[in-house]
Amino acid sequence: MTDFDYDLFVIGGGSGGVRAARVAASETGAKVALAEADRYGGTCVIRGCVPKKLMVFASEYGNTVSDAAGYGWTYGEGTFDWSAFQGKLGAELDRLEGIYRKLLSNAGVTSFDARASVSGPNSVTLSTGESFTAKHILIATGGRPVRPEVQNAHLGIVSDDIFNLPELPKSILIVGGGYIASEFACILHGLGVEVTQFYRGAQILRGFDEEARGLISDAMQERGIKLHLGTDIVEMRCATAEDLAGESQGAVPMGTPMHEASVESPQGADGPIWVKATNGETRVFDLVFFATGRKPNTDGIGLQEAGVELGRKGEVIVDEYSRTAVPSIWAIGDATDRVNLTPVAIREGMAFVETAFKDNPTPVDHDLIPSAVFTQPEFGTVGLSEEDAREKGPIEVYSTSFRPMMTSFAGRPDRVLMKLIVCKDTRRVLGCHIVAPGAGEMIQLAGIAIKMGATKEDFDRTVAVHPTMSEEIVTMRNPTRTA
Template identity: 45%
Template sequence: MSDYDFDLFTIGAGSGGVRASRVAAAHGAKVAVAEEYRVGGTCVIRGCVPKKMLVYGAHFAEDLEDCQAFGWTIEKAEFDWVKLRDNVQKDVSRIEGLYTETLENHDVTIFNEHAKITGPNEITLEDGTVKTARYILVATGARPRIPGCGGAELGITSNEAFHLDKLPKKILIAGGGYIANEFAGIFNEFGVHVTIINRGDQLLRSYDESVRDRLLQISVMKGIEFRFNAEFQSISETENGCLKVEMSNFDPLEVDCVLYATGRVPQTENLGLEDVGVELDENGAIKVDEHSRSSVDSIYAVGDVTDRIQLTPVAIREGQAFSDTVFGDKPTTVDYSCVPSAVFSHPPIAAVGMTESEAKNKLGSVKVYQSDFRAMKNVVAGRNERSLYKMICDGDSGKIVGIHMIGPEAPEIMQAAAIAVKAGLTKDDFDATVAIHPTMAEELVLLK
């Protein structure tokens, strides 16, 4: 009989925590999960899932406009934000129920309250109950970063953006990353006047320069305004109920809403980590080894709380690898090379592997192939919006080391292309593949 209440106690029921708990239970472990908010975590409740649903809703704005060139006439098309918001939240609740059901079907005990680590093998729940576990897994994710300017409390984050009572007429979005650009595209399509401010001079710094420059050009063409090298100085309320934003290098701006999308911070506060000897890095993330073990042998961590790669599929792989290693007698590590990613902007961006500049710095000799084209649908609709596909290859071997795309359905196309890059295929392998015509994806096997 075990000396502990549980073999595994997971703190946080997001994507990584749920996967780890379910797999550990399938391996025969007795498992508990503590979740103080809602089962599903950032991705399901206030991230990827509801965001993608809003992206779908936003696409109809352009589709309704473009459909006229294809012979359709739609009278009095109107947009109802509250209806979309409520339908999205309804489906979020449905998925939350499925996640909960998955845990319950694997006999995982769920505690719907905050949990704190009070010893290497001890957890104290919010109601004072103490539980013990052979292993503790921290999977508490990350939270939005809030700027430190005066009046910062007047703004919102992506967490609150999904629950707005009504759409603002003007919104200021702070940040240059994927969250900022995604919400900028969404709100712009809904008819909101959008201004992005960024303290640097670039958008999406980790992406290839060609595709991020193209997104900037298209975004400006769609009416989104940008203010670079601008930092918050203060936010205050005006007499007419607006928000006045003071910033460096630019005149003040009055808007109805300020949305912070300035990065995410590992959620490690009030967990008792440092008290039990768990080491954190300078950003507050839990330091872990290749098997997700912290500086305390019995305590592990997966997902955004470790700040390795803040992506849901990565957290899921880390959770799977943890449970297979610890409970499945199958030591497994996660390969962080060639992780594909996407920005669900308008139009979306997708990427895998090295950018052109990274490849030149690392490999020296590179060959770049690209296609700059207008999707057939955009041609017929009269929409002057060009897609760009770019392939980076090792100049000596021809091995593909990176693919970067911006255009309709780029993330859907990239998922298959990423397999080829991960497998180490060459430009010749792509050239030898017959195109599917007419498609946008065929440009990948026709690159010059």
């Protein structure tokens, strides 16, 4: 008999925590409990990947209608109904949350709708006042968006708020240049919002392949997104009558004039927001959206008091098996700030179960993880960027950019990119980068080959599927450049 109330107590009901809890319970017979203070499904299901992707789909239909005209179809002018979409979105998230709860229940996991804190190496205390002991404690509390240190930053929203807006703004300023900022710039523009984006760096999507992010940046601006690089906010406040009068008289050059608006921000702004940029220009926006970073959700849950080491951003420091400095306490997912992707958190949860409950020590594999950025155009990537590969040794770069048949025929100027990074010595493909509609779907399959160690000659031996965009991946014979 165990000396503990539970074999495993999971803190956090996101994708990683739920997977670890139900697999430990259903496959090993462990007695498992899980506590979640908010909604089951975590960031991905409730405030991230799922609702964002549904918004991506919604935002693309405007182009579909205009493209159809290029193929001879005739439609009446369409409009987007935010409230109708939002109602369906809420129902879908409720459905998915119900599935998560059912998965736990069917596996025999005891669920607590409460905030949990670590009160010792083997003990957990809930906000209800209940306390339990556990042989293993798993921290799966995820992360949360943070606002920059700008006065009145509370007037702006963050990604958690975007799905709950009472109505879409007519104009928005998005601050940030990462994938969240760039994705929502494309989404909101596609839904008819006038989008301005500030990024203090030289190019958006820092850390990704330079050629790919340059193409995406150009495409976003060509579509009408007002992207200001090397630019940040220095001041913001609620707009005054004088600010609005200045806008209507065209007193400032940044972007296009604001429409009449009174969108109420979830953070307390009861009207338009006046912003001053680092270049000295000023502008009034209906809404300001900060996508300036995230941090691990580890504050105030007793980790350091229990002996767990935290990093500079509050991330839980773990070894390759996801174990913390306290042998009975483990951590996975965004709380560890390793690779902050939902499928990675799930893999980490599975590896944890193998290690802690199946006597099969399994380190987490963070190498060659495919990922997608749902900008318009979409970006799929796996492996090394050209810039990173250059630092590791001699490489060949195979790259082609062209106008795809479907949108070219419809009269759109869109371009796509297919790119392979190849090691000169081993011929192994080190990276693949695709900028194109459906790039996320393509990169999943390319990721299998690259994970298996495919060489450029393996790609060359593969017969092309014609006519497709992706055939270019296997038909590029001569390198564009070497380094």
